Amino acid sequence: MKAFVVEKIADREFAADIQEISVPKCEENEVLIKVSYSSLNYKDALSSVGNPGVSRKFPHVTGIDVAGTVAESNCNVFKVGERVLVTGYDMGMNTHGGHAEFVKVPSSWVARIPDAITDKEIMTFGTAGLTAALSINELTQNGVKPEDGAILVTGATGGVGSIAVSILNKIGFDVVAISGKEEKIDYLKKIGATEVILRDTFNEESKKPMMGEKYAGVVDTVGGEILANALKYIKYDGVATCCGLTSSHELNTNVFPFILRGVRLIGIDSVECKLEKKQAAWEKIASKWKVDTLDSITNEISLDEIKDAYELLLAGKAVGRYVVKI
Template identity: 55%
Template structure:
C-alpha cells in the first residue's frame, strides 16, 4: 500500500482546527478515475479559509486543502490521459470538499484536469495556478471588450495578492499603463518591479466615497477585493470602460448607484475560474504558456514545502503575503 505526505486539517473536540503534515494511504483518497502524483501546488486565500475550517469553503473534516495541483498521471481509468502525462488541475471541487493539492497524491475525475501546455513547466503552471488563471480571465475580458492601451490606465486592486500581482504583470506585458492599489505601502517597489506605472494606497482610492460618481480615470479595472473598493473603481471608470470582479476579501456587498452604468456605459463583468468550461479553459492555458507567458515568474514567487505551510497560511490570513507562494510537496 502506497503512503504519502499530506497536510491534514482536523476538527478538534473543542471545535478548533489543527493542521499537521501526516502520512496517508492512497486508499484513503476519494473516488475518481484519475490518480496524479503531485509535484507542485500553490497557496491561495481560499486554501487558508479551508485550512481554518471556514464552512463556506470546506464542510467535511479531516480534510486536505489545496485548490491547485500540477503533477504526473499515475493511472487513468477512462483513457483520457496516459501514464506519465503532465497535467494541471485548478478549480472545480479540488481542495474544497475533495482532498486537494497539499499532498503528494490526489485522485479526481479526469474531466477536471488539463494537459500541461508545452510552454510551461509544472512549477511555472503553479506560479500561475488559480490566481494566474483568474488574472488571465480578467485581462482577457478587458481586451476582448475592446479596451486597448491607447484608451488609458488600467487599475488593479489588491495588487500585491496572487491574482493582483499576476494581473499587473500580464497587463504590463500587453502594453497597458497599470495603476496598482495596495494596502501594503512597503510593497510599492515590488509592484513597480512588476511593471506598475503608479502605486496608490487604499486611503487614496477611498477618497470621496460618499459621492455617486467620481472623476473618470480608468479605461479598465481588475478588481480582486470587492466591497467599497469595487464601488470606487466603478465610479472612477471612464466612458465605455470595463470593470472585472473576481474577489470579496473586502466585502461581498456592493453599494453603488446605477449612474456609472447608465451615464457612462460602464460594464461590470464577473470572473469565475472555478467552473470555467473546458474549451475556454484550454484556450487560456495555451495563451498563458505562449503569447501571454510571464517574463517575471521568479520575481512573483516564494517556494515552500508542506512543513512550512502552517506559517504561510497564518500569514495570508493576516494579509502579510505578497506575490505567489508555491508549494513543492516533495521538499
C-alpha cells in the same frame, strides 16, 4: 504518502499539520496524479481553519491547485506519464486537494500542461493566474485596448493582483495598482505597475457619486468600498471585472456609471468555468501572456512550511504567490 491534513477536533475547533495517509485508489473515470507542485490561495487558508463556506468534510487535505504527472488513468482521455494540472471545481474544498504526494480527481477536471511552461511556473500562476487571465480576457474581448487608457488593479500585492499587473504590463497596458502596503510600492513597480495608489488615499478621494474618467478598465480582486469607488472612475464604455471579496462581499454603489457611461461589471469565476475555457487561458499564459517577472512574485515552500504561510495569508500579510514543492 505525506499530506497536509485538516482535522475537526471539536465544534469550531480544528487542527492542521503534516500526516501520513494512504494513497487514494483510482476509480472509473478518474486520474491519479503524482504531484510535483501545488500552490497556496486564500481559499486554502480558509479551508485550513475549517471555514464552513469552503470545507465541511473532515479530515481534509487542502490545495485547490495541483500540477504533476498522470500515475494511473482509469479513463480514455489521459495516459500515464502525461503532464497535467487541476484548478478549481471541488478539489481542495470537500474533495482532497493537492497538498499531498498523490491526488485523485475526476478526469473531467483535468487539463494538459502546455509544453512551453514548467510545472513550477504553471503553479506560480495557479488559480490566481487563471483568474487574472480570465479577467484580462474579459477586458480585451469587450474591446478594451492599451491606447484606451490605464487599467486599475485593486489588491495588487495579492496573488491575482500581482499576476494581473504583470500580464497587463506584458501586453502593453499602463497599470495603476492599489495596495494597502506602502512598503510594497517598489515591488509593484518592479512587476509592471506604472503608478501605485495607497488604498486609504484612493477611498478618501472617491466620495462623490461620479468621478472624472480615468481608467479604461478595472481588475478588482477585493470587492466592497474599493470596487464601488473604482466604478466611478471608469471611462465611457469601460469594463470592470470582479473576482474577490477580501475587502467585503457587499457592494454599495449607484447606477450612474452604468447608465451614463455604459460601464460593464463582469463577474469572474475560475472554479466552475468550462474546461475548454480554462485550457485556452492556460495556452495564453504559457505563450504570449507568459511574464518574465515570475521569480519576483514567487515564494517556493515545502509541505512543512504551509502552516506558517497560511497564517500570513489569513493576516493579510502575504505578498505574491506561494508555490509548494511536493
